[in-house]
Amino acid sequence: MKLNLSTLDHLAAHVRRPDYVPPQQACGIVHLGVGAFHRAHQAVYTDAAMNAGERDWRIMGVSLRSRSVHDQLTPQDGLYAVSTKSEAAPEVRVIGAIAGVLVAPDNPAAVVDALASTATQIVTLTVTEKGYHQSAGGGLDMNAPAIAADLTHLGATTIFGFLAAALHRRRQVSAGGLTLLSCDNMAENGNNLARSLNDFLEQYDPTLADWTRRNCSFPSSMVDRIVPATTDPDRTELRETSGLEDAGAVFTEPFSQWVIEDNFVGSRPGWEQHGAELVSDVAPYETAKLRMLNGAHSALAYLGLAKGLSLVSEAIADPELGPLAKRLMREEAATSFTPAPGQNLSHYADELEARFSNPALPHRLIQIAMDGSQKIPQRWLSTLSARQEAGRESPAILQALASWILYVRGTSCAVDDPMRDQLARTWQSAGQAGIASALFGRDGLFREHWIASEATLENLGNLVRTELT
Missing domain, CATH: 1.10.1040.10 (N-(1-d-carboxylethyl)-l-norvaline Dehydrogenase; domain 2)
Known part of the structure; x- marks a missing residue:
């Protein structure tokens, strides 16, 4: 059975499914760098929050390079299964939190539209340390070719180019600021994101840099969960044990940790009700x-x-x-x-x-x-x-x-x-x-x-x- 909205009610009894109707929920989050880790981690916490009755927190995923996740999830209406593997039988849960996946090189304007939407309140990121283009001494490497290109042509190919364009529009239409929540595996990730974005904006538009400092927040977070690359034998096992044909399936361990600095400019899902820890210092x-x-x-x-x-x-x-x-x-x-x-x-x-x-x-x-x-x-x-x-x-x-x-x-x-x-x-x-x-x-x-x-x-x-x- 191919996983999509039309087959959701016909899954095996042991497969958990969303307790909400995914298409009826609006997107409140944009995630930059949608991949296996995000789908097994932040998206799972958000799905749990909507299962508990919270609404309009679906995620618009953005792939900054590859089309693979888009091509996996689009035919499945954004649905995919997360299997937790231990010595006991794996638990299989269908996640409905991802509304779609945009491929940034194919349609950069759509990415800016999503980030600038008045419904968007939080932007999460898993773009790896390379995506921050940091210099050896810290801060943004202004000599990085992609950064220089975004600044020269006022374009959007890096996370900073996309965020600058979206924040510029949000200021124009009084849409308010954003919580920009780095979930990348590096120390002080929120502070690093804030510093590098400020470096970019000071060159892009100093008045926008000032507006961003006053209207956006950059909480740090610490994430932990082992999410190996999905293999063909994994997919075969899922098909044989659960009857699911799932191109976007991810497999992970039972353990998951998300520690978040409690520093949000607007509302947020109640992630702490589902295992996340909201703290003053990460x-x-x-x-x-x-x-x-x-x-x-x-x-x-x-x-x-x-x-x-x-x-x-x-x-x-x-x-x-x-x-x-x-x-x-x-x-x-x-x-x-x-x-x-x-x-x-x-x-x-x-x-x-x-x-x-x-x-x-x-x-x-x-x-x-x-x-x-x-x-x-x-x-x-x-x-x-x-x-x-x-x-x-x-x-x-x-x-x-x-x-x-x-x-x-x-x-x-x-x-x-x-x-x-x-x-x-x-x-x-x-x-x-x-x-x-x-x-x-x-x-x-x-x-x-x-x-x-x-x-x-x-x-x-x-x-x-x-x-x-």
Whole structure:
């Protein structure tokens, strides 16, 4: 059975469907960067709000490049199924929150119309870090070709070009400001969006920049849910178990987290009634994710690969690696910062362990191991530094760091890292006796994150030499 509005009432009994009539609900949200993550995350929260009786919060999705999501969902009237996979039978839920998908390169005027509509109150974004065109020092990279083109021709190809055109029109017709809610996986995403948009508008129209600062808000948020790329076997399984022919199906884990700074200029869906957390400061939640979740993931990746393992679920089940990852989360990372009021780090660690152990959603260690030089400063070195300042040792992080040092040597497998060549040269020049200092000493390759304690640095070097022998 092909999924669309005409077949919605004929689905298998175990398939949940919207408790509202999707076409009868107006759009109150525009989402830039509609993809699998958005469909398994923000759209699910919004669908739940409308299931509970809230109205007119459907989402107009915008694809900034590809037609694939448009071509998947348009024949299905915007409907698609989200399947949560665990050791139990998957739960299947049809989402009706997406009203349609615009393809920006095909019809940029329609995107501006949607953003400028008086019905639109919130714009959410998942455009990846590249979509923000940030300079190395922060703020907008004015030399980026796409940014320069939008400013020169007053066009709309980047998120800033589209937002500038829409905000200009909203000011003209007194439509009011917008809540611009970044859901991208980067720290202080709201502040980054606000700064870069302001940089753009100051060149585009300084009076519009001033109007935007006074009429729009830029809440930060923290998002978390594993959403692997959908495969043909996934679609086949859905068809066989639920009778659904769904080109837009997404598959995910039961866990989902959305922490949002409570800073909205107008109304919003009651997302907090369906699992989201509205807080005054997102930063402690971002820190917990980086140091506890991401820190443990990276440790399992490098230590697991060294033992010939492939999946996170295998690594957390290992009698040596599992306890080490748990110690890193609970005893080291969780004690390295001050949590927000009501933020339960012990419960968070319980959730992480359950997620890591889920074999139904394979998460490959080699993927987590990619680009480690860009990740370990936030995931490990910040924890190490904070605990050193408090006079505490971090043996689990040091063990993980030694494993990464051995990994980037490149003798056991190909290294996928933007600093691969620099790391290889450092190994060649320093050798096993000096590699720890060459990387993390005062004048090392990672001098911005150098390990101040000589005893800790020596301990790290000893761990590397022990593993090599």
